[in-house]
Amino acid sequence: MxxxxxxxxxxxxxxxxxxxxxxxxxxxxxxxxxxxxxxxxxxxxxxxxxxxxxxxxxxxxxxxxxxxxxxxxxxxxxxxxxAGHHAQTGRVRAQITAPLPLTKRLWQGLVQAKVRNQGAALAHQGVSSGAFTTLARQVRSGDPTNIEAQAARRYWPLLMGTDFRRDNEAGGANALLNYGYAILRSGAARAVVAAGLHPSIGIHHSNKGNPMALVDDVMEPFRPLVDLAVLRLIRAGVAEVTAEAKRDLAAILIQDLTTTRGTTPLSTCLHRLATSLADSYQTGEPRLDLPLSPLPLDLAAGPGRPMEDxxxxxxxxxxxxxxxx
Incomplete structure (x- = not known):
């Protein structure tokens, strides 16, 4: 559960x-x-x-x-x-010594999944998303042409309106996104540590001041789930980080996604992705366990079903x- x-x-x-x-x-x-x-x-x-x-x-x-x-x-x-895993030492050693071609292929897979899911989020809102399917196909090993940034420049105006600017220090929709991403980041951090990986050693993120570089890599494909949850709150008249907004955004981790093994909560998908990443480091084969894409992004009734105590x-x-x- x-x-x-x-x-x-x-x-x-x-x-x-x-x-x-x-x-x-x-x-x-x-x-x-x-x-x-x-x-x-x-x-x-x-x-x-x-x-x-x-x-x-x-x-x-x-x-x-x-x-x-x-x-x-x-x-x-x-x-x-x-220490979060019995084989942590070996996995971290494989993570540190991973060859550049492998890490570039891993980043390619994460960016492709993120761009496809951004397109799915737009399609959920009735916006044409064919360009995002094309962009996802154009992502090459290591994303040398920065398709991720190209997709982001198209994505935010289409999803949130032409006046929207992503700003970590701003209020309103930006503050809601900050909170939703904090929830997602906590779930990704738990998955990374449980898989025996070091959260500071990223695939792509490498800012020396970021101790959660790998966590930020792992959460990338799932960001559109937060974006849609925030958009739904705004359309419902919730424009600030209220108690109601926090409850809805906290439910992101129990959002059901479709996988090759059936319907699976997002928190479990994060654990499977982190475990497959650890395996990729050790085998040298970039095989990431991601949910089926595009994700089922039906959030019309809210991001999760209330539980009862x-x-x-x-x-x-x-x-x-x-x-x-």
């Missing part, structure tokens, strides 16, 4: 662990609890949070990322375990805010 994304947005809370549960407390006592084994990621976006070392230890044992976001909803810290309350993610968990 896909896990939950726990988002902490109320100031001054304390997070601890008790008998296998994440426990959330304030000055008046316990606010709520969630089984640790049900959690895919914790997103901390509030001020004045405190948390115990025992909690971080328990999360690391389960490969659960703890993400701290800044005021613009961009991640500023992501805590992951040092034991008390019957509706959940899309576990959102600790002004009400009970």
């Amino acid at each position: 896909p896990g939950r994304v726990v988002e902490i947005s109320t100031d001054g809370l304390h997070l601890a662990v008790l008998r296998g549960f994440l426990v959330v407390k304030d000055g008046e006592g316990e606010r709520g609890r969630v089984p640790l084994d049900d959690i895919d990621a914790i997103i901390a976006s509030a001020h004045g949070l405190t948390f115990s070392a025992n909690l971080l230890h328990a999360l690391a044992d389960r490969n659960v990322p703890f993400v701290v976001c800044g005021p613009n909803h961009m991640p500023v810290s992501l805590m992951l375990p040092v 034991e008390d019957g309350a509706d959940w899309i993610s576990d959102h600790v805010d002004d009400g009970p968990v």
Whole structure:
């Protein structure tokens, strides 16, 4: 069963662990609890949070990322375990020594998938996407002609309007995208570490200040899922990062995708992709396990189906805010 994304947005809370549960407390006592084994990621976006070392230890044992976001909803810290797989040393060594032709082929596959899925996102909105099919076919090993950037220049005006500019520091749609990508990035980070790979050693991303270069590579094909979820929120009148928006965007990780093995949640697809990447490094053959493309991007009813907790309350993610968990 896909896990939950726990988002902490109320100031001054304390997070601890008790008998296998994440426990959330304030000055008046316990606010709520969630089984640790049900959690895919914790997103901390509030001020004045405190948390115990025992909690971080328990999360690391389960490969659960703890993400701290800044005021613009961009991640500023992501805590992951040092060891996430029994064969980690060999896999990281293969990752470091991977020959350039292999990494260029791997990047080609990721860019092709991303461009095809951007076209699928546009087609979902009734926009002609034939150019994106053509662009995907034109991606060569290593993407030397930067088809990824060419596709992005066409994609954003067609999806979000000609006045839209992607800006990490802006509010509105950009802030929603930041938050959605933070959710996606946390899922990709967990998958990368669980596969025994080092998140800082990227395929294409190589900024010296980016400790999550490989994570950013792995999440690229799935970004259009976030883009469509944000577009749906905007059309519903949700123009800022509200509690409602956070619940919808947190459900991205449980979005069902079609694979060769049937319908599979996005979080599982990330794990399969990361595992296939580790195998590619070790065998020297670029064989990435990606969902069937174009992705089934039917988000008309929202990005995920609400789950129910034991008390019957509706959940899309576990959102600790002004009400009970």
